[in-house]
Structures are given as structure tokens and as C-alpha cells.
Amino acid sequence: MLEVTGLKKIYETTGREAVGDLTFQLDAGELACVVGPSGCGKTTLLRCIAGLLAPTAGTIRVAGRPVTGPPDDMAVVFQEYGRSLFPWMTVQQNVELPLKEKKLPKARRAELIAESLVAVGLDDVPRSYPWQLSGGMQQRVAIARALAYEPQVLLMDEPFAAVDAQTRAELEDLVLRIWQRLGTTTLFITHDIDEAIYLGRRVIVLSSSPTVVVEDIKVDLPPERDQLTTRALHRFTELRGHVYAQIQRAKDAR
Numbered sequence: 668m669l670e671v672t673g674l675k676k677i678y679e680t681t682g683r684e685a686v687g688d689l690t691f692q693l694d695a696g697e698l699a700c701v702v703g704p705s706g707c708g709k710t711t712l713l714r715c716i717a718g719l720l721a722p723t724a725g726t727i728r729v730a731g732r733p734v735t736g737p738p739d740d741m742a743v744v745f746q747e748y749g750r751s752l753f754p755w756m757t758v759q760q761n762v763e764l765p766l767k768e769k770k771l772p773k774a775r776r777a778e779l780i781a782e783s784l785v786a787v788g789l790d791d792v793p794r795s796y797p798w799q800l801s802g803g804m805q806q807r808v809a810i811a812r813a814l815a816y817e818p819q820v821l822l823m824d825e826p827f828a829a830v831d832a833q834t835r836a837e838l839e840d841l842v843l844r845i846w847q848r849l850g851t852t853t854l855f856i857t858h859d860i861d862e863a864i865y866l867g868r869r870v871i872v873l874s875s876s877p878t879v880v881v882e883d884i885k886v887d888l889p890p891e892r893d894q895l896t897t898r899a900l901h902r903f904t905e906l907r908g909h910v911y912a913q914i915q916r917a918k919d920a921r
């Protein structure tokens with residue numbers, strides 16, 4: 668569903684090689700997390716996949732089609748929910764906007780808005796404005812907007828970095844529930860090793876810039892995740908230690 672092959676990105680303005688040579692694939696329905704040291708090019712990778720930035724070399728394909736601009740069948744949830752929602756539009760209107768772009772008929776739009784707001788637990792505030800909601804609720808709106816769009820691939824760029832720890836745990840479980848129900852191919856970028864292991868069925872560990880894949884780990888934890896019991900498993904601690912060591916090694920190798 669998603670193929671990144673030999674991706675390289677040099678920022679022309681500074682000559683900085685952010686991404687060196689990245690290759691990985693995601694099968695349809697997979698949920699993989701990407702972790703790496705700070706500044707290792709995670710956002711650069713995401714922008715290239717989302718068609719917002721042209722790679723210097725290499726190719727990205729979604730469902731076999733090369734990405735040359737923002738793909739129709741992809742949705743992105745960014746870290747900064749405050750800046751990704753339109754403050755003059757209600758929750759419902761924010762969710763509806765990309766559906767209008769997709770030229771869906773009104774009745775279908777209404778159905779998708781209702782379903783996605785129920786999925787994120789916001790069906791009681793469709794007529795509120797983003798600024799009337801908490802940070803966690805605003806990020807739920809951004810997730811609902813991505814889901815309503817019914818993307819083939821969902822990209823999430825550190826979506827919970829700006830919310831408090833309790834809201835973060837709730838939103839992580841929300842992502843898992845939705846993924847288990849819809850099976851959307853999801854690439855989740857985070858700097859948080861625990862979050863990557865908790866959510867991911869695979870964790871792709873990146874090196875420092877110029878970035879390569881250091882390791883692609885299969886997370887062999889029970890498929891049903893629980894904030895308390897999963898994180899208390901011996902295997903969870905082992906995986907965390909392993910990923911941490913890999914990232915330290917990647918940093919030291921600079």
C-alpha cells in the first residue's frame with residue numbers, strides 16, 4: 668500500500684541532507700510507527716510521503732501509484748491541532764471540508780461526519796467551534812476529519828505531542844480502536860519509544876540525519892493492547908530497552 672524506495676532529501680537552500688537513503692514498505696492494513704533521534708528527518712519523511720515536498724532522489728508509491736503531489740487517498744493528522752483546524756468553522760464544517768473537495772453528495776457527507784464524530788466521541792458538539800474545545804478534543808476533531816475522508820493511507824505526525832499524558836493515553840487507545848475497526852494502513856511518527864511500541868505492530872527505527880532505517884522491528888506483543896497490562900509486560904520493557912539502545916547507537920555514530 669505504501670512503498671518508500673531509496674528516498675533522499677537534500678534541502679537546496681542549506682545543502683542539508685536530511686534524509687539519506689530510506690526504503691521500507693507497508694502492507695495494506697498495517698499500523699507501523701517510526702521513531703528516531705530528534706531532528707533525524709521524521710517530518711521531512713512525512714512531508715515527502717504526503718506529497719508536500721519533492722524528494723531529491725527515490726520514489727514513493729501509494730497503492731502502486733507514484734506520489735507527485737498530495738495523493739487523493741491519503742489523510743494527515745499533524746501535531747499542531749490548533750493550527751490545522753479552521754477557527755471560523757464549526758467542528759462539523761471542519762470535518763466536512765475535505766469531503767466537499769472530494770465532491771461527495773450532501774447526504775453521504777452527513778453520514779460520514781456523523782459516523783466519524785461518533786468514532787472519536789464528539790457527536791455531542793458538532794456545532795461548537797474549535798476554540799471552545801480542549802486541546803485533546805481539538806485533536807479528536809482532526810482525527811475525525813481524517814477518518815471521514817476514508818483514506819487508504821493515514822499519516823500521523825507526532826499527533827499527541829502537545830496534549831497532556833492522560834489525554835494522550837486516551838487518544839492512543841482511540842487510534843487503536845479505530846484502526847482495529849477500519850484497518851486503515853497507518854504510519855504513525857513519534858519521538859516517544861513507549862508510544863511507538865504500544866501502538867505499532869511494527870516499529871521502524873531511523874538513524875540520525877542523513878537518515879537510513881536502522882532496524883525494522885516486529886512488535887511481538889499480544890494484539891489487544893492495554894495501557895496498564897501491556898506496558899507492564901516483560902517483553903514491553905525488553906523492546907523499549909532494545910529500541911532505546913538502537914537510537915543511542917544511531918546518535919553516537921554521527
Ligand SMILES: Nc1ncnc2c1ncn2[C@@H]1O[C@H](COP(=O)(O)OP(=O)(O)OP(=O)(O)O)[C@@H](O)[C@H]1O
Nearest residue numbers: 678681683685704705706707708709710711712876
Ligand atoms: N525547510 C528546511 N530547510 C532546511 N533544512 C531543514 C528544513 N526542514 C528541516 N530541515 C533540517 O533537516 C533535518 C531533519 O529535520 P526534520 O524536521 O525532518 O526532523 P524531525 O525528526 O522531524 O525533528 P524533530 O524530532 O525535532 O521533530 C534537520 O537537520 C533540520 O534542520
